[in-house]
Amino acid sequence: MSLLELKDVTLKFGGLTAVNALNLSVKEGEVFALVGPNGAGKSTVFNLISRFYTPASGSIRFDGQDLLARPSHAVPALGVARTFQNIELFHQATVLQNLLVGRHRHRSTSALENIFFTPRVRAEERAHREAVEEVIDFLDLQPYRDQRIAGLPYGIRKVVELGRALATKPRLLLLDEPASGLSVEETQNMRWWIDDIRRQMGITVVMVEHDMGLVARVCDRVVALDGGKKIAEGTPAQVQSDPAVIAAYLGTSAVSKTASASGERQ
Amino acid sequence: MRFHFKTNYDTDIDLFPDWWKRGLYLALLVFAMGLPLLLDEFFIGEMTNVLIWSVSGLGLMLLTGQTGQVSLGHSAFMALGCYACVLMMEAGVPFIVAFLLAGVITGVIGGLIAIPALKLHGVYLAIATLALAILADDLIVLLAPWTGGVNGKYAPEINILGLVIDRWSTPDYYYWMVLVVVLGVTWAYRNILRSPLGRSFAAVRDSEISAQAMGVDIARTKTMAFGLSCAIAGLGGALMGLFAGAFNNETFNFLIAIQLVMMVVVGGLGFIHGAFLGAVVVAFLPQLLSILTSSFGRGMSVPGLETGVFGFLLILFILFEPMGLYGRWLKIRTWAELFPFARKDMFKRQKSYLKTERLR
Numbered sequence: 001m002s003l004l005e006l007k008d009v010t011l012k013f014g015g016l017t018a019v020n021a022l023n024l025s026v027k028e029g030e031v032f033a034l035v036g037p038n039g040a041g042k043s044t045v046f047n048l049i050s051r052f053y054t055p056a057s058g059s060i061r062f063d064g065q066d067l068l069a070r071p072s073h074a075v076p077a078l079g080v081a082r083t084f085q086n087i088e089l090f091h092q093a094t095v096l097q098n099l100l101v102g103r104h105r106h107r108s109t110s111a112l113e114n115i116f117f118t119p120r121v122r123a124e125e126r127a128h129r130e131a132v133e134e135v136i137d138f139l140d141l142q143p144y145r146d147q148r149i150a151g152l153p154y155g156i157r158k159v160v161e162l163g164r165a166l167a168t169k170p171r172l173l174l175l176d177e178p179a180s181g182l183s184v185e186e187t188q189n190m191r192w193w194i195d196d197i198r199r200q201m202g203i204t205v206v207m208v209e210h211d212m213g214l215v216a217r218v219c220d221r222v223v224a225l226d227g228g229k230k231i232a233e234g235t236p237a238q239v240q241s242d243p244a245v246i247a248a249y250l251g252t253s254a255v256s257k258t259a260s261a262s263g264e265r266q
Numbered sequence: 267m268r269f270h271f272k273t274n275y276d277t278d279i280d281l282f283p284d285w286w287k288r289g290l291y292l293a294l295l296v297f298a299m300g301l302p303l304l305l306d307e308f309f310i311g312e313m314t315n316v317l318i319w320s321v322s323g324l325g326l327m328l329l330t331g332q333t334g335q336v337s338l339g340h341s342a343f344m345a346l347g348c349y350a351c352v353l354m355m356e357a358g359v360p361f362i363v364a365f366l367l368a369g370v371i372t373g374v375i376g377g378l379i380a381i382p383a384l385k386l387h388g389v390y391l392a393i394a395t396l397a398l399a400i401l402a403d404d405l406i407v408l409l410a411p412w413t414g415g416v417n418g419k420y421a422p423e424i425n426i427l428g429l430v431i432d433r434w435s436t437p438d439y440y441y442w443m444v445l446v447v448v449l450g451v452t453w454a455y456r457n458i459l460r461s462p463l464g465r466s467f468a469a470v471r472d473s474e475i476s477a478q479a480m481g482v483d484i485a486r487t488k489t490m491a492f493g494l495s496c497a498i499a500g501l502g503g504a505l506m507g508l509f510a511g512a513f514n515n516e517t518f519n520f521l522i523a524i525q526l527v528m529m530v531v532v533g534g535l536g537f538i539h540g541a542f543l544g545a546v547v548v549a550f551l552p553q554l555l556s557i558l559t560s561s562f563g564r565g566m567s568v569p570g571l572e573t574g575v576f577g578f579l580l581i582l583f584i585l586f587e588p589m590g591l592y593g594r595w596l597k598i599r600t601w602a603e604l605f606p607f608a609r610k611d612m613f614k615r616q617k618s619y620l621k622t623e624r625l626r
Binding site for chain 1: 279
């Protein structure tokens with residue numbers, strides 16, 4: 001059974017159809033990528049799953065539950081975590097505090113208990129910190145634990161954002177361009193982490209990514225979008241060689257050129 | 267400089283990181299408690315005033331510094347706290363109960379008002395809350411049968427289990443009572459900061475969108491912050507009214523709310539210390555100004571000087587030291603601790619050019 005299922009999802013901004021009758025199905029345990037040129041609606045799909053947008057029609061189900069019946073802040077409670085394309089961390093807080101916010105859905109103490117800091121709150125805080133330390137160990141963030149985000153370099157922030165999503169202990173992880181703006185080594189690290197997230201933690205990953213090298217290495221299945229529509233689906237190799245995908249990226253004339261170029265070679 | 271070798275999670279969770287800090291604040295507490303032995307009655311009165319301002323300041327700090335929501339209407343909640351406390355005392359409720367209940371009532375009403383108001387952002391929220399402050403002034407006049415309207419009310423005698431506390435006859439007791447309230451509020455404030463509640467406040471302040479993606483209910487969190495902030499401001503208002511001895515609709519006019527905003531900005535947004543430093547400025551600046559004007563001769567007061575200087579200070583701080591007095595102190599301390607390795611741009615704020623647009 002599929003973990004995440006989008007059926008006939010359509011979203012319109014005024015006259016623009018950002019997502020057009022999209023069907024997606026993500027199986028438990030796989031790494032799934034959404035690719036496509038700028039403005040294809042990839043991040044919009046993420047925002048639909050996070051419930052920042054409500055589709056005009058269609059259904060979104062996670063593990064059999066209707067996501068559209070929930071407000072956005074109730075989505076993480078099901079086990080859906082995400083990162084953002086432009087890094088949305090809590091800038092005035094330290095790395096540790098950022099990761100601790102990720103534990104928000106696991107808290108069980110009331111506001112009143114918080115104000116008086118009852119022993120139960122303390123016990124829970126210890127448990128939160130233990131969970132967060134595991135994430136810090138996993139992502140090698142020890143040197144930055146007590147540093148404020150505002151002073152950290154871009155690459156580290158990207159990792160912290162991944163860590164914050166992991167701290168929620170999700171079942172489904174949505175990564176919006178995890179490798180954008182990263183150096184070659186940092187992208188390499190990201191690739192290993194995504195592999196480990198799937199293998200060791202058993203978390204299903206859906207990512208939007210432009211770096212086809214990374215996509216080809218870590219993903220089982222790829223869906224290509226253009227203009228809000230699905231234009232191709234399959235393994236990374238299949239999608240990369242799909243004429244519709246090449247046309248979407250490079251224009252239709254490029255397709256005839258590549259076709260004639262391959263013809264010449266033969 | 268000192269290094270913290272953390273050996274367990276409690277080091278981070280505890281109120282003070284090490285024995286040095288604990289000792290420092292203990293010494294400060296002993297000093298504060300012993301202050302009546304060192305100062306005469308006039309200065310004890312002034313110190314009480316500073317502490318009362320800092321209670322209300324902590325209230326606004328929780329909202330503006332921690333949760334990032336501006337309020338120019340906190341004078342209304344100070345008034346509400348004051349009238350609620352005094353009316354209950356007149357009805358025969360013992361002071362301690364009336365005082366605490368006044369905080370609770372103000373908090374609940376503040377939270378209710380927040381539900382529609384907090385749909386507004388930034389400057390619009392500021393305008394809406396300013397309207398609230400001006401409305402409160404009129405409401406007090408309209409509700410004259412209870413509030414005494416323009417004629418105002420006299421503060422009843424404070425009696426804690428037979429111990430009479432009065433500003434004029436027993437200023438030391440009044441000071442100690444306020445000190446206890448300050449300690450209680452500061453302790454609760456610290457507890458909020460080190461618990462999930464405080465982290466959700468900071469999350470809402472720094473990025474609403476990702477707070478939501480982490481499961482923080484924005485509307486609920488903001489309402490909670492507003493309610494708690496109002497409750498603390500209400501306690502401050504009750505202390506202020508009782509300290510003044512007599513109060514009417516003018517006592518809590520909107521200028522008080524604006525002074526509160528100035529206090530938290532000048533003191534340092536987001537720092538507990540900031541509320542106290544700001545309170546010192548707000549409480550002593552008028553005195554300093556009057557000393558200055560009289561030393562320049564003529565012994566007459568300049569109309570509007572106080573407001574003008576307050577406004578000018580606020581502008582200067584926003585332009586040149588957005589982190590406030592406490593932020594400046596942190597910079598100096600870091601410079602001294604790292605000497606000679608401190609870099610000039612250590613505290614510089616990075617501009618982020620890429621920003622996720624506000625969705626919806």
